[in-house]
Amino acid sequence: MTIEESFQQMFSSPPEVMVRAPGRVNLIGEHTDYNDGFVLPAAIDRAISYAGRRRTDRRVHVFSIDFNASVEFSLEGVQRDSQHSWSNFLRGVSKFLEADGHQLPGADIVFGGDVPREAGLSSSAAVEVGAVAFWTKLLGLTLDPVYVVKLARRTENEFVGVPCGIMDQFISALGRRDHALFLDCRDLTYRHVPLRADVKVVVCNSGVKRALAQSEYEVRLKQCQQAVAKIAATGLAVESLRDVKLSDLRAARGVLTDLLWRRAYHVVSENQRVLEAVRVLEGGDLERFGALMNASHNSLRDDYEVSSKELDALVELARKQPGVLGARMTGAGFGGCTVNLVRADAAEAFAQAVGRGYQEALGLNAEVYICRASDGALVPA
Numbered sequence: 128m129t130i131e132e133s134f135q136q137m138f139s140s141p142p143e144v145m146v147r148a149p150g151r152v153n154l155i156g157e158h159t160d161y162n163d164g165f166v167l168p169a170a171i172d173r174a175i176s177y178a179g180r181r182r183t184d185r186r187v188h189v190f191s192i193d194f195n196a197s198v199e200f201s202l203e204g205v206q207r208d209s210q211h212s213w214s215n216f217l218r219g220v221s222k223f224l225e226a227d228g229h230q231l232p233g234a235d236i237v238f239g240g241d242v243p244r245e246a247g248l249s250s251s252a253a254v255e256v257g258a259v260a261f262w263t264k265l266l267g268l269t270l271d272p273v274y275v276v277k278l279a280r281r282t283e284n285e286f287v288g289v290p291c292g293i294m295d296q297f298i299s300a301l302g303r304r305d306h307a308l309f310l311d312c313r314d315l316t317y318r319h320v321p322l323r324a325d326v327k328v329v330v331c332n333s334g335v336k337r338a339l340a341q342s343e344y345e346v347r348l349k350q351c352q353q354a355v356a357k358i359a360a361t362g363l364a365v366e367s368l369r370d371v372k373l374s375d376l377r378a379a380r381g382v383l384t385d386l387l388w389r390r391a392y393h394v395v396s397e398n399q400r401v402l403e404a405v406r407v408l409e410g411g412d413l414e415r416f417g418a419l420m421n422a423s424h425n426s427l428r429d430d431y432e433v434s435s436k437e438l439d440a441l442v443e444l445a446r447k448q449p450g451v452l453g454a455r456m457t458g459a460g461f462g463g464c465t466v467n468l469v470r471a472d473a474a475e476a477f478a479q480a481v482g483r484g485y486q487e488a489l490g491l492n493a494e495v496y497i498c499r500a501s502d503g504a505l506v507p508a
């Protein structure tokens with residue numbers, strides 16, 4: 128059943144508006160966004176959709192298809208709901224829109240989709256961006272896209288309580304079909320970079336939920352801040368790891384513990400890899416692009432230490448397959464997915480071989496998605 132049909136069944140009338148916000152896969156630039164750095168994600172062809180209509184009161188009645196549950200809340204004094212935590216994204220978005228002066232009507236809403244949860248494909252960002260897009264469309268508002276992205280991220284940071292960077296919400300809102308998006312997370316300037324049709328972005332889901340992801344994510348965030356403070360204390364004018372060059376980092380090695388050095392080295396080298404990756408993608412050198420993806424994984428595994436046994440196994444298997452250009456973990460890590468760049472004519476065989484090999488090696492089932500980069504929620508249909 129489609130979301131529209133579910134709405135019809137639940138509320139006995141067709142929805143007034145429909146919106147769709149995609150999940151994402153990050154091609155390169157991991158754990159750089161909260162360091163003011165560079166990222167290169169793409170929106171995928173898996174999304175969260177909302178269907179809804181106005182009510183005449185100030186109550187929101189929302190049904191989650193994926194949780195097969197519904198809740199009702201008032202727009203007066205929106206609170207977190209620890210029992211139905213899936214509703215907090217919509218609650219937070221509604222609260223912050225109202226706080227910014229957008230008076231919302233009550234609404235009947237159905238939402239759901241096919242972005243796997245806790246798989247590192249940003250289903251939360253899709254739910255948040257979808258919620259902002261839903262209200263925007265229902266009210267006929269024209270909002271600045273960067274405001275929409277920031278509001279979605281603020282919901283995650285301040286209402287849901289996850290201290291993420293801005294990448295996921297940005298790409299879910301502003302991705303473009305058949306393109307990746309090169310984003311400078313400091314000034315939020317961006318450009319779309321075409322993905323060629325002769326290669327496929329293949330995502331392998333380790334099936335392992337991202338246990339530890341949140342606590343370890345916060346630890347990494349703090350370690351980056353500590354490294355910046357130590358480097359700044361040597362007299363360098365740096366506000367974030369974005370400002371640190373490899374030569375600066377080497378010069379400051381003596382003031383960093385081995386752990387902080389490795390964390391900082393990952394971020395500083397990853398930013399350089401993103402800049403080169405964009406250049407070679409635009410120039411058509413996909414072999415080099417793949418090599419940079421491989422180097423990114425190794426750095427996340429060895430220096431940033433956010434990979435896992437399952438992700439490493441998927442990457443090792445991938446690198447042995449014909450037609451593969453590069454393979455790495457994607458997203459926060461500690462479970463979730465890998466992203467692979469594979470020649471289009473080899474993609475199907477790749478998907479099967481990696482699935483089989485993972486089953487043989489670890490006895491686990493990996494879902495494999497051959498993705499097509501798609502439009503973000505704010506791109507007109």
Ligand code: GLA
Nearest residue numbers: 157158291292293294458459
């Ligand atoms: C999660 C966060 C992003 C980003 C990545 C790591 O997806 O939500 O902001 O930090 O991890 O690159």
